[in-house]
Amino acid sequence: MSHTVGVYYRERVTLAVCPGSFDPITLGHLDVVRRATLLFDEVVVGVARNASKSALLDVGARVALAEAACADLPTVRVVEVPGLLVDLCRELGAVAVVKGLRGGADYDAEQPMALMNRHLSGVESVFLTAAPRYAHIASSMVKDVARHGGQVDDLVPPGVADAVRRALGVTSPGAPSATTHHSATPLSAPGGDTSPGSAAHPNQGVS
Numbered sequence: 001m002s003h004t005v006g007v008y009y010r011e012r013v014t015l016a017v018c019p020g021s022f023d024p025i026t027l028g029h030l031d032v033v034r035r036a037t038l039l040f041d042e043v044v045v046g047v048a049r050n051a052s053k054s055a056l057l058d059v060g061a062r063v064a065l066a067e068a069a070c071a072d073l074p075t076v077r078v079v080e081v082p083g084l085l086v087d088l089c090r091e092l093g094a095v096a097v098v099k100g101l102r103g104g105a106d107y108d109a110e111q112p113m114a115l116m117n118r119h120l121s122g123v124e125s126v127f128l129t130a131a132p133r134y135a136h137i138a139s140s141m142v143k144d145v146a147r148h149g150g151q152v153d154d155l156v157p158p159g160v161a162d163a164v165r166r167a168l169g170v171t172s173p174g175a176p177s178a179t180t181h182h183s184a185t186p187l188s189a190p191g192g193d194t195s196p197g198s199a200a201h202p203n204q205g206v207s
């Protein structure tokens with residue numbers, strides 16, 4: 001009909017699942033999720049258990065941090081993956097699994113999972129590359145740097161670094177530390193906030 005010429009009606013809503021341990025979610029993860037929203041109508045971030053890793057944050061905390069990080073993305077929701085990823089994909093009618101690749105090592109780890117998921121259910125995997133400025137960011141390194149008192153606030157979405165430090169029982173970088181403080185100055189000297197929630201980094205956020 002002439003009045004519909006030029007209007008494209010699509011019957012399917014495409015949904016992709018972006019799974020991971022997200023222990024914790026990083027700016028690299030978030031960049032991949034954002035890119036996935038440009039390709040799929042809906043994106044479900046699936047917070048899963050990886051049998052080969054022991055998580056620092058419990059799954060509820062990982063879901064909450066991912067939800068906060070994705071709050072400005074209206075087509076994204078975050079769920080826990082209670083069992084097999086492919087079962088969630090079937091339940092949601094996902095057309096694809098989306099994972100981020102930083103390099104060849106990631107591909108080597110992801111390819112067997114992609115093949116297994118396709119073997120189990122037929123679901124395809126789509127690999128996206130985050131912006132190069134995030135290529136060095138890994139959840140495991142974020143935890144390791146934070147554990148030793150390093151600055152991680154500019155590697156993760158707002159609020160995540162504090163949650164990681166709380167879980168690790170470490171204080172913010174720059175805060176007076178009981179183990180390295182040798183002068184007679186009290187730890188609670190004016191201006192010295194030792195609480196784990198006191199760190200604020202100028203580079204927080206995603207751009």
Ligand code: PNS
Nearest residue numbers: 019020021048049050083084085113116
């Ligand atoms: O961020 P990760 O740890 O690389 O993600 C791996 C994850 C969690 C996506 C994978 O371990 C997974 O899918 N776990 C859910 C259980 C499952 O389906 N296992 C079979 C995977 S082939």
